Amino acid sequence: MIELYTSPTPNGWKASITLEELEIPYEVTPIRLDKLDQKAEWFLKLNPNGRIPVIVDHDDGDFAVFESGAIMVYLAEKAGRLLPSDERGRSLVMQWLMFQMGGIGPMQGQANVFFRYAPEKIQYAIDRYQNETRRLYEVLDTRLSDHEWLAGDYSIADIANWSWVSIHGWAGVETDDLAHLSRWKDAIKERPAVQRGRAVPEAPEPTEENAAGIAEQGKKILI
Numbered sequence: 405m406i407e408l409y410t411s412p413t414p415n416g417w418k419a420s421i422t423l424e425e426l427e428i429p430y431e432v433t434p435i436r437l438d439k440l441d442q443k444a445e446w447f448l449k450l451n452p453n454g455r456i457p458v459i460v461d462h463d464d465g466d467f468a469v470f471e472s473g474a475i476m477v478y479l480a481e482k483a484g485r486l487l488p489s490d491e492r493g494r495s496l497v498m499q500w501l502m503f504q505m506g507g508i509g510p511m512q513g514q515a516n517v518f519f520r521y522a523p524e525k526i527q528y529a530i531d532r533y534q535n536e537t538r539r540l541y542e543v544l545d546t547r548l549s550d551h552e553w554l555a556g557d558y559s560i561a562d563i564a565n566w567s568w569v570s571i572h573g574w575a576g577v578e579t580d581d582l583a584h585l586s587r588w589k590d591a592i593k594e595r596p597a598v599q600r601g602r603a604v605p606e607a608p609e610p611t612e613e614n615a616a617g618i619a620e621q622g623k624k625i626l627i
């Protein structure tokens with residue numbers, strides 16, 4: 405049994421969608437980021453970085469894994485799916501996974517901070533992070549113009565990038581004119597496992613109507 409410590413955020417969905425796609429049984433322990441559960445002493449023993457997601461593999465001596473990309477690789481290797489074992493196939497998936505981990509995640513995350521949560525409106529920072537996120541989306545769009553999926557067959561690289569792109573509106577970044585990205589985004593959204601994983605843990609989808617309440621909660625993390 406895998407235990408998943410998570411919250412309704414893109415990095416959390418990467419883990420829950422992967423578990424759903426791989427049909428690995430798991431239990432969810434929801435973490436209240438606004439209450440700073442993730443900074444509690446017991447949680448820091450699982451992840452010294454104080455962030456979600458984390459998994460604990462109770463079938464393997466309670467082995468804990470943090471960092472969403474590392475969790476995805478761990479689970480894919482355990483199940484023998486969504487990450488090829490041949491050198492080139494594996495490298496391609498890792499390239500597009502790292503593209504998300506080092507690019508889209510940090511840049512879109514900062515776009516969220518300056519567009520939604522920052523106490524003062526700093527236009528330079530908003531533009532910088534929204535433009536960089538959009539540039540990274542264009543890189544995905546170009547890749548998807550002649551590839552059905554990012555790296556060979558559907559893989560953890562698609563799940564990782566999709567989990568962030570799926571919430572582009574929260575960062576204030578448009579994708580409607582990116583035809584290839586939209587085709588890929590819609591195809592992944594249709595997958596039942598993705599729909600199940602995206603609903604873990606249950607939470608309202610951010611919209612402009614509930615934005616103020618969600619932003620208030622988000623601000624509590626920025627200590």
Ligand SMILES: N[C@@H](CCC(=O)N[C@@H](CS)C(=O)NCC(=O)O)C(=O)O
Nearest residue numbers: 413415437455456457471472473625
């Ligand atoms: N590189 C980490 C980032 C994890 C991360 O930033 N998680 C956010 C939610 S998406 C979090 O736990 N934030 C709470 C905090 O910063 O205290 C990963 O990919 O797992």
